[in-house]
Amino acid sequence: MKVHKQSRLQDKQFEKIFRNLFEIYFLPLKLHAKHFIGNDEVSEDIVQDTFAHLWEIRNSFDFSGSIKSYLYQSIQNKCINHLKHKQVKEKFKNFTLLKIREAELFTNDFIAQQVAVLIEKELSASIQKAIADLPNRCKATFLLSRDKGLSNKEIAQELGISIKAVERNMTRALSILRQALQDYIVTVLIICSLLK
Numbered sequence: 001m002k003v004h005k006q007s008r009l010q011d012k013q014f015e016k017i018f019r020n021l022f023e024i025y026f027l028p029l030k031l032h033a034k035h036f037i038g039n040d041e042v043s044e045d046i047v048q049d050t051f052a053h054l055w056e057i058r059n060s061f062d063f064s065g066s067i068k069s070y071l072y073q074s075i076q077n078k079c080i081n082h083l084k085h086k087q088v089k090e091k092f093k094n095f096t097l098l099k100i101r102e103a104e105l106f107t108n109d110f111i112a113q114q115v116a117v118l119i120e121k122e123l124s125a126s127i128q129k130a131i132a133d134l135p136n137r138c139k140a141t142f143l144l145s146r147d148k149g150l151s152n153k154e155i156a157q158e159l160g161i162s163i164k165a166v167e168r169n170m171t172r173a174l175s176i177l178r179q180a181l182q183d184y185i186v187t188v189l190i191i192c193s194l195l196k
Contacts, residue, residue, distance in 0.1 A: 014058050021067060022051055029075050036079035046082065050074045123181075130180040134173055137161075141169035142177075 026047060033043035050071060054061065131139060137159075144155045152166045159166070 018051075018055060018058070021054075021071075025068070025071055026051075029071055032072060033075050033079055036076070037082060042082065046075060046078045050078060126181055127177070130177050133180070134176055137165075138169045138173035138176065141166055142173040145170060 029047045029050070030040075030043050033046045034040060037043050037046070053074070054071075131142065134142060140159060141155055144150045144158055145152075150158065152163050152170075155166045156163045161169075
């Protein structure tokens with residue numbers, strides 16, 4: 001029973017000391033924390049946590065040392081831990097956002113769209129090369145027909161050849177182009193079927 005009364009007496013004595021410490025150091029400690037954190041609410045929480053921890057360890061705490069040093073060092077450590085935790089959270093948030101963006105980018109629709117753009121560019125380049133490789137008369141006939149939209153009669157007059165010659169040149173040009181682009185078209189069809 002004496003031990004219980006002595007324990008209650010110690011608690012009351014400590015409570016008085018604790019209140020005095022809180023009144024003296026709360027505001028300076030909050031300003032100290034704010035110097036590190038830059039946020040009033042978080043700084044206040046850190047100071048309150050420090051005092052709550054001091055209350056919890058009151059029976060084992062050595063009060064013969066400098067309480068002021070202990071409080072300031074505790075605040076500083078808690079601020080550093082808070083900033084490290086915040087940095088880790090920020091890195092994780094950025095990493096997560098990056099992964100979400102990557103996932104959005106690499107959907108089937110996006111891939112199909114990019115492949116379509118690539119195929120269009122490649123096909124255009126392949127057609128231009130195949131046209132450039134045509135024999136001169138076939139090329140001239142083909143370009144007058146496709147680029148300028150001339151009729152066979154107008155092409156014949158332009159080139160000074162017969163309509164039959166124009167028809168032969170066009171047939172030959174289309175045959176050469178079909179053959180030149182055959183492998184490319186098969187590849188495009190395979191890619192398109194894989195994306196479906």
